[in-house]
Amino acid sequence: QKEVEQNSGPLSVPEGAIASLNCTYSDRGSQSFFWYRQYSGKSPELIMSIYSNGDKEDGRFTAQLNKASQYVSLLIRDSQPSDSATYLCAVGGGGSYIPTFGRGTSLIVHP
Amino acid sequence: EAGVAQSPRYKIIEKRQSVAFWCNPISGHATLYWYQQILGQGPKLLIQFQNNGVVDDSQLPKDRFSAERLKGVDSTLKIQPAKLEDSAVYLCASSFPGTSSEQFFGPGTRLTVL
Secondary structure (H helix, E strand, C coil): CCCEECCCCCEEEECCCCEEEEEEECCCCCCEEEEEEECCCCCCEEEEEECCCEEEEECCEEEEEECCCCEEEEEECCCCHHHCEEEEEEEECCCCCCCEECCCEEEEEEC | CCCCEEECCEEEECCCCCEEEEEECCCCCCEEEEEEECCCCCCEEEEEEECCEEEECCCCCCCCEEEECCCCCCEEEEECCCCHHHCEEEEEEEECCCCCCCCEECCCEEEEEC
């Protein structure tokens, strides 16, 4: 069974710092990787997708993928209090057709 | 562009009662997903449709849960009879075909079973 592991946190960082969120996955054949942000009481919102090894940057967000280590991370630069949310890692494709989510990491950005 | 629509937004029922949730995906999205999200956990896939066919329902508790997507657009998820442990948010998402595609979520239905 495909597994996606995340530290549940909470991860607490001061405003303006870099927040680093990590995710590992078990299915070596996985092909697509996503980061979703979920505010309390709201539905997940896609913020980044990455499909090949290396870094992908979008504004203050950078996703990093290392398929050899089965590891994907999300960096948030210049963290703002509005970034406080749960960040879900999701993995798709590969041998198992079921898209799988991690349990999420709670991020708290304090002023 | 309209997003994924779901109704109702909230539902409170007693155990052993039945409940149904409705989802209308983004226009043109052939793939539709139903997820169950229990408080403090990530979304768990219940069933995935491609047009009106089931791609995967291996994690759907078929003794009490059922889902259909008769015309390849709207979908309904039903629970009959409900148990206390079914209390969760039920999320519908849609995407272009394939699990490599980005999914877009509806607002969810929060179900409380008393």
